[in-house]
Amino acid sequence: MLVTAGPSNLAPYIGRFAPSPTGPLHFGSLVTAVASYLDAKSANGQWFVRMEDLDPPREVVGAKKLIVDQLKTHGLVSDQPILYQSARLSFYEDRLQSLEAAAKIYRCSCARSTYDNIYPGRCRAAEIPQTAPHAIRFRTSQPVIKHLDLLQGFKAWRYGQDYGDFVVKRKDGLHAYQLAVVADDIDQNITRIVRGADLFDSTPAQTELYAAFATRYPETLHIPLVLGQDGEKLSKQSRAPTLSGQSPQTNLNEALKFLNQSPVQSPDPAEILRQATLNWQPSRISPSWGRIWPSKDLMLD
Ligand SMILES: [Zn+2]
Numbered sequence: 001m002l003v004t005a006g007p008s009n010l011a012p013y014i015g016r017f018a019p020s021p022t023g024p025l026h027f028g029s030l031v032t033a034v035a036s037y038l039d040a041k042s043a044n045g046q047w048f049v050r051m052e053d054l055d056p057p058r059e060v061v062g063a064k065k066l067i068v069d070q071l072k073t074h075g076l077v078s079d080q081p082i083l084y085q086s087a088r089l090s091f092y093e094d095r096l097q098s099l100e101a102a103a104k105i106y107r108c109s110c111a112r113s114t115y116d117n118i119y120p121g122r123c124r125a126a127e128i129p130q131t132a133p134h135a136i137r138f139r140t141s142q143p144v145i146k147h148l149d150l151l152q153g154f155k156a157w158r159y160g161q162d163y164g165d166f167v168v169k170r171k172d173g174l175h176a177y178q179l180a181v182v183a184d185d186i187d188q189n190i191t192r193i194v195r196g197a198d199l200f201d202s203t204p205a206q207t208e209l210y211a212a213f214a215t216r217y218p219e220t221l222h223i224p225l226v227l228g229q230d231g232e233k234l235s236k237q238s239r240a241p242t243l244s245g246q247s248p249q250t251n252l253n254e255a256l257k258f259l260n261q262s263p264v265q266s267p268d269p270a271e272i273l274r275q276a277t278l279n280w281q282p283s284r285i286s287p288s289w290g291r292i293w294p295s296k297d298l299m300l301d
Pocket of ligand 1: 107109110122
């Protein structure tokens, strides 16, 4: 059994916001950006923007520049040059090789249609030739993974039931999300991850990867998702309205309201963020999976 995270360590706070360029920012992604920014700044920490552009088929042309511009309009500027995952493929390949050397990964030729929700580890002992089409999976080792999230509280996941051997390199040759995000979080010394509650269930995979890279899993704060009136997550795919660049003050205050923080009256986004940083109280955020906005909370199971 592995218990991850715990009280904060002594390292200076480094946080990040990591959008994927599948479309422009919408209100849901702004909420995540604002929460991660305020949490880092209120701890005198640094805040980095990382573009998760590892999936060219899903990328929307022009979205990267648009996202960076939208963040800037809202006063949200990365403390380091923005890291683009697409420029780091050799780094991910190197990380993959270190997992290979530790016998932590294996080739899998199974089609997605051959198993239900959780991959049952069928190819663990199979000898799949390099030349055959295959994905690469991580050999998970913990029967139970437990984690205490700063907002959502305690959760335990069971191997075979809640998680299984996950893909680190896809059959189409693209590095998988879990590998890249953990490699980058470790490389950038991220000390606390603030992100949407839909990613809470990435904890087992990411905890396993952190352990494989002999690094402590960071603290996490999973904030509720912004849900539309239909109860579905606002997403670029569901054509959530793009944020208006005309009223960043209104957008920022709406995000603060969603997070149960005090609004700030100022025409200047930078000033709103400065005061919101001073007022920041993450304990006031509703510990739910999602909030229909404006309206009620939906709880995490
Ligand atoms: Zn398989």
